[in-house]
Amino acid sequence: MRQLAKQLGRAPSTISREIARNGGQRSYRAVSSDERAWECARRPQQCVLARNGKLRRVVAQKLQDDWSPQQIGGWLKCRYQNNGVMQVSHETIYRSLFIQARGVLKKELISHLRSRRMMRLGKTSTTYGQPRGQIVDAISIRERPPEVEDRAVPGHWEGDLISGSSNSHIATLVERRSRYVMLVRVAGKDTNSVVSALVRQVKDCPRG
Secondary structure (H helix, E strand, O other): OHHHHHHHOOOHHHHHHHHHOOOHHHHOOHHHHHHHHHHHOOOOOOOHHHHOHHHHHHHHHHHHOOOOHHHHHHHHHHHOOOOHHHOOOHHHHHHHHHOHHHOOOOHHHHHHOOOOOOOOOOOOOOOOOOOOOOOOOOOOHHHOOHHHHOOOOOOOEEEEEEEOHHHOEEEEEEEOOOOOEEEEEEOOOOHHHHHHHHHHHHHOOOOO
16 A cells, blocks of 8 residues: 555555545455546535435434434444444534434434534634734734833723623723723724713823
């Protein structure tokens, strides 16, 4: 396999997996393997639970028995360790439950999950590189001057935003030395609403 990998410019593990998934060293045939590769590449493609009725029924029954998708995936791997057709990952089970357009598992089965969330992100989901939650031209808190850090000089304020139910929001201002706190109800959490409300509140502060 290492010699094949070297000649083809591929990793030995890639060659090993290709041979293993297509009958092993004794039964591997290039023609049938090529046909299988083209078949797997066809799109759109049904998920494994949609293609396998027996597996779908087993998974649905285990969910009704309040098994978690992780437990189901692990049990299937042990119970059908020599039958890959009867194995499925917990991520596939989750996707089949939460993506109802697939029509594979009934929506009612979500109520048997231990987490009551109505949406779920996959384990590979990430917000890396996305602008959400990032402040434009932000200055790091590490760059604030020493007198702010040790609270030696009054007049330095720290702000925050608290969000509650029914889309309600309260802005807070805390004077770091005296710990004096001001609470300001704001109409929304957008920049204009918060800044305008804080400006009005600060103008009412006594001078001295």
